[in-house]
Amino acid sequence: MTLSEENKKQANAQRFGLYLGLASIAMLFTALTSAFLVRQGAGNWLFVNLPIQFWISTVVIILSSITFYYAKAAHASANISQYRLLIWTTFILGIAFILLQYMGWLAMANTGVYLDGNPGGSFIYVISMVHVVHVVLGLVLLAIVSIRTTIKSHNPDHLHKIGLMATYWHFVDFLWIYLFIFFQIKFF
Amino acid sequence: MSEKDIHHGHHEHPKGATITDHVHYQDTEGVIRFEEDHGHHDADRNKKNFIHTYIFSTDHKMIGKQFLITGIFWALIGGGLSNIFRMQLGFPDVPLHFIGAIFGDKWAPNGVMTPDFYNMLITMHGTILVFFVLTAGLSGTFANLLIPLQIGARDMASPVLNMLSYWFFFLAGLVMFISFFVPSGAAGVSWVFYPPLSAIRESSVGSETGADLWLVSMSFFIVSSLLGGLNYITTILNLRAKGMSMAKLPLTIWALLITAILGLLSFPVLLGAAILLMFDRSMGTSFYLDKIYMSGIGAMPHEGGNPILYQHLFWFLGHPEVYIVILPAFGIVSEVLAVNSRKPIFGYRAMVLSMLAIAALAFFVWAHHMFVTGLNPFVGSVFVFLTLLIAIPSAIKVFNWITTMWRANIRYTPAMMFSVGFVSLFISGGLTGIFLGNSAIDIQLHDTYFIVAHFHIVMGVAAFFGMFAGVYHWFPKMFGRFMNRTMGFIHFWITFVGSYCIFWPMHYQGMAGVPRRYYSHGAFESFNKFGGLSEFITIAAIVVFLAQLLFVFNYLYSMYRGKKMTDLNPWKANTIEWTTPINPGHGNWDGPIPTVHRGPYDYGKDGEDFIPQTVPMRPGETTHHG
Structure with a gap:
C-alpha cells in the first residue's frame, strides 16, 4: 500500500465515523420530534408562537454556516488571513446563536409559556435545549480546530479536519432549521 | 505530518x-x-508503563479484556442479586441476616427483606444483566477482541474513542454501584422504568435518588454504546485487509456489525426517552404525567402527559436491544459450530440475510410489548403479523446450525458444548415467543412467569451460552493459554441442566397466572400450590450460580496457570486471528497484514480438513458456499 493510500483510508474512516455519529444524533431528534407529534395529536395542546429571538437565531446560524463554507474555501486556496477572519466570525456567530436561544427561552417565559406548563411549551424548551447542547459541543470542537489551524503553519491535514468540523456544523445548522419549521406547523 | x-x-x-x-x-x-x-x-x-498498558490502554485486545472482566464482575453482582430475591420467592419468611449486614438492617429487618428492597433487587438484576453484562460485556468484549483480528486491521478506526467507550461504561457502572448505598437505596421501579412510578419521586422508595442515579448511569452507558458502535461499524466497513470482501467476513463480524447498527439507531431513542423522564422528575414538566392524586400528598401539579408515550419510546429501543443481546451470540455460535464440526457453515448467505432480516424487523415490532396498554386491536394485529414474521429468519438460522452439525465429525470442546446448548435454548425460548407474539394469548400471559421464562431462556441464558462459547474458544487468543477442559464440561452440564430447571417450571406457573414482580404470592390462595415449585427453582438458581463461580475460578486460574498455547492455530480454524503471534502486540501482526483469498468456512473441502483464509484459491477451484 502506498503512503498516501493509508492516510486516505484513515481519513475516509474518520469521515464515515462522523456520518454514523450524525445518524445517531438524527435518531435522538427523530425520537423527540415524534414524541412531540404523538403528544400533539392527543389534544390539550398549547400551540406556542415562537418569539422573535428564535427567528433571529435561525438567521444567525444560517449565516454561520455560510461563513464556515467560505472559511473552508479560503483555507483550501491557502488564503490564511481570510480563513482566520472567517473561522472566528463563525465561532462568534455560534456564541450569538446560543445567547439568542437563551433570550428566546426568557421571552417564552415572559409570555407565560413555562417549562413546567403545557407540554406544547415544554417540548419546545427541552428539544431546543438538547439542540443547544449539540451546538455547545460543536463550539468546543470548533475552538480546538480553529486554534490548531490558525496558530500552526499551513498543512493539508488541517483541511481534512476543517472539513469534518464543517460537516458537523452544517448538520447542526440544518437540524435547527428542521426543528424551527417543525415547531411552526400545526399538525393536528 | x-x-x-x-x-x-x-x-x-x-x-x-x-x-x-x-x-x-x-x-x-x-x-x-x-x-x-x-x-x-x-x-x-x-x-509503556503499567497505566498505559492495562488501564488507559488503546489496544483493542486489552479493551476487550477490560470489557470482559468488568462484565464478569457485573454478572456476579447481577446473578447474586437474583439469588437473594429468589430466596424471598422460594422461602418467604426465612431470615437472611447477611442482607442486613451488607445493605443495612433497614432493608431486611430481622433478616426478612422489605418489599421495597425486593423491588430494588429485581430492578438492578434486570438493568445490570441486560445492559452491563449482555450488551457491554458481550458486544464490548467480542467486538473489541475480534473485529480487528478477524478482518485484518491493526486496531479500531479510532483507538481513543474506543478507550473512551470503555471508560464511559466504567463510569456508568460506578454510578450504578454507588446507587446501592444512598439512603433511599437503588432504583426500584423495574428495569423498564415505566412512568408514572419512575417519574414521581414520592411514588415509592425506589423512585427517589436511586432512580436519578439510574438515569445518570444509563446516560453514560448510552454514550459508551454509541462510541463503541460507531467505531465497530467504521472499522468493519473501512479497515478490512486486502481481499477481505464483505462476502468473506466470518459470521461473527457480520453479527457484530448488525448489532452495532441496531445499537446506533436505537440507543439515541432511549436517551430521548430518558431526557424527557429527567425533566418530568426534576423540572416539573408533564411529558409522561397526567392528573395524579397521591394519597398523603394530594393532587400532583402535572397535567396533560401520557405515560404510554414513554413505553413507545422505551420499546423502540427495547426490542432492538434484545437482538443487540442475542446477535453477537448468533455470530459466535455460528463460528464455533463450524470450526468444531469441521464442516462449512450451512448456508452462509442465508445466515447473513436472516440476521439482516431480524435486524430490520426489530424496528417494527416494539408494540408487541404493549398489547395490554389499550392499544387499538387493529394496530395490535399488525404488530402480531410483523412479530410472527421473525419466526422465519430465526427458523432458518436454527435449521442451518443443525444442518451444519448434521453427520459431522464433531469435536466436543467446552465452547462446542455451549454452542450446542445455545441452539437448544434458542429453540425452547423461541417457540414460546410465538405464543407471546399473538396478542390474544399475550393478554393472558402478560406479566406472568411465562414471560419471565421466555425471555430468560431465549435472550438471557442463550446469550450467556454464546458468551461462554466465545470465552472458551478465544481464551487462547486473549491470554495465550487454554481454559481447563474438565472444569469447562462440569460448568456446562450444571449450567445447562440447571437453567432448564430454573426456567422450565416457570412456564407452568405463568400459564396458571402467577404474576411476575410480586414480592410475595402468599396472599393469593390459587398461587400457594406453587410454593414447592418456587423452592425448587430457588435451589436450582443457587446451584447454577455456584457453577458460575467455578467458571470464574477456571478463568482466573487459567489466565496464570492454564496450559500454554504452543500451536498458533489450536482449533485448526480458518479465520485470520489465528495467524497472529501467540501474544500479539499492539498492531496484531509482526509483519504485513495477511491477504485474504477465500471465505472463512472452507472445512472438509476437496479432501482437506481445513483451508485457512490466507491460502490462495487453486486454479479452477470454486467457492464452497453461497
Missing part, C-alpha cells in the same frame, strides 16, 4: 524523505517527536 496525539503508520517526511514505522506524538509543548515503533509489535507493551 500528522498532528494526532498518536499516529501509527507511514508518512511523508516534510523534506520528501520517507519515514516508515514511526510513532509520531505531540508532547505538551506541541513539539512533534518521532520514536522507533519496531513495526507495530511487541515492543509497545514493554515500552
Whole structure:
C-alpha cells in the first residue's frame, strides 16, 4: 500500500465515523420530534408562537454556516488571513446563536409559556435545549480546530479536519432549521 | 505530518524523505517527536508503563479484556442479586441476616427483606444483566477482541474513542454501584422504568435518588454504546485487509456489525426517552404525567402527559436491544459450530440475510410489548403479523446450525458444548415467543412467569451460552493459554441442566397466572400450590450460580496457570486471528497484514480438513458456499 493510500483510508474512516455519529444524533431528534407529534395529536395542546429571538437565531446560524463554507474555501486556496477572519466570525456567530436561544427561552417565559406548563411549551424548551447542547459541543470542537489551524503553519491535514468540523456544523445548522419549521406547523 | 496525539503508520517526511514505522506524538509543548515503533509489535507493551498498558490502554485486545472482566464482575453482582430475591420467592419468611449486614438492617429487618428492597433487587438484576453484562460485556468484549483480528486491521478506526467507550461504561457502572448505598437505596421501579412510578419521586422508595442515579448511569452507558458502535461499524466497513470482501467476513463480524447498527439507531431513542423522564422528575414538566392524586400528598401539579408515550419510546429501543443481546451470540455460535464440526457453515448467505432480516424487523415490532396498554386491536394485529414474521429468519438460522452439525465429525470442546446448548435454548425460548407474539394469548400471559421464562431462556441464558462459547474458544487468543477442559464440561452440564430447571417450571406457573414482580404470592390462595415449585427453582438458581463461580475460578486460574498455547492455530480454524503471534502486540501482526483469498468456512473441502483464509484459491477451484 502506498503512503498516501493509508492516510486516505484513515481519513475516509474518520469521515464515515462522523456520518454514523450524525445518524445517531438524527435518531435522538427523530425520537423527540415524534414524541412531540404523538403528544400533539392527543389534544390539550398549547400551540406556542415562537418569539422573535428564535427567528433571529435561525438567521444567525444560517449565516454561520455560510461563513464556515467560505472559511473552508479560503483555507483550501491557502488564503490564511481570510480563513482566520472567517473561522472566528463563525465561532462568534455560534456564541450569538446560543445567547439568542437563551433570550428566546426568557421571552417564552415572559409570555407565560413555562417549562413546567403545557407540554406544547415544554417540548419546545427541552428539544431546543438538547439542540443547544449539540451546538455547545460543536463550539468546543470548533475552538480546538480553529486554534490548531490558525496558530500552526499551513498543512493539508488541517483541511481534512476543517472539513469534518464543517460537516458537523452544517448538520447542526440544518437540524435547527428542521426543528424551527417543525415547531411552526400545526399538525393536528 | 500528522498532528494526532498518536499516529501509527507511514508518512511523508516534510523534506520528501520517507519515514516508515514511526510513532509520531505531540508532547505538551506541541513539539512533534518521532520514536522507533519496531513495526507495530511487541515492543509497545514493554515500552509503556503499567497505566498505559492495562488501564488507559488503546489496544483493542486489552479493551476487550477490560470489557470482559468488568462484565464478569457485573454478572456476579447481577446473578447474586437474583439469588437473594429468589430466596424471598422460594422461602418467604426465612431470615437472611447477611442482607442486613451488607445493605443495612433497614432493608431486611430481622433478616426478612422489605418489599421495597425486593423491588430494588429485581430492578438492578434486570438493568445490570441486560445492559452491563449482555450488551457491554458481550458486544464490548467480542467486538473489541475480534473485529480487528478477524478482518485484518491493526486496531479500531479510532483507538481513543474506543478507550473512551470503555471508560464511559466504567463510569456508568460506578454510578450504578454507588446507587446501592444512598439512603433511599437503588432504583426500584423495574428495569423498564415505566412512568408514572419512575417519574414521581414520592411514588415509592425506589423512585427517589436511586432512580436519578439510574438515569445518570444509563446516560453514560448510552454514550459508551454509541462510541463503541460507531467505531465497530467504521472499522468493519473501512479497515478490512486486502481481499477481505464483505462476502468473506466470518459470521461473527457480520453479527457484530448488525448489532452495532441496531445499537446506533436505537440507543439515541432511549436517551430521548430518558431526557424527557429527567425533566418530568426534576423540572416539573408533564411529558409522561397526567392528573395524579397521591394519597398523603394530594393532587400532583402535572397535567396533560401520557405515560404510554414513554413505553413507545422505551420499546423502540427495547426490542432492538434484545437482538443487540442475542446477535453477537448468533455470530459466535455460528463460528464455533463450524470450526468444531469441521464442516462449512450451512448456508452462509442465508445466515447473513436472516440476521439482516431480524435486524430490520426489530424496528417494527416494539408494540408487541404493549398489547395490554389499550392499544387499538387493529394496530395490535399488525404488530402480531410483523412479530410472527421473525419466526422465519430465526427458523432458518436454527435449521442451518443443525444442518451444519448434521453427520459431522464433531469435536466436543467446552465452547462446542455451549454452542450446542445455545441452539437448544434458542429453540425452547423461541417457540414460546410465538405464543407471546399473538396478542390474544399475550393478554393472558402478560406479566406472568411465562414471560419471565421466555425471555430468560431465549435472550438471557442463550446469550450467556454464546458468551461462554466465545470465552472458551478465544481464551487462547486473549491470554495465550487454554481454559481447563474438565472444569469447562462440569460448568456446562450444571449450567445447562440447571437453567432448564430454573426456567422450565416457570412456564407452568405463568400459564396458571402467577404474576411476575410480586414480592410475595402468599396472599393469593390459587398461587400457594406453587410454593414447592418456587423452592425448587430457588435451589436450582443457587446451584447454577455456584457453577458460575467455578467458571470464574477456571478463568482466573487459567489466565496464570492454564496450559500454554504452543500451536498458533489450536482449533485448526480458518479465520485470520489465528495467524497472529501467540501474544500479539499492539498492531496484531509482526509483519504485513495477511491477504485474504477465500471465505472463512472452507472445512472438509476437496479432501482437506481445513483451508485457512490466507491460502490462495487453486486454479479452477470454486467457492464452497453461497
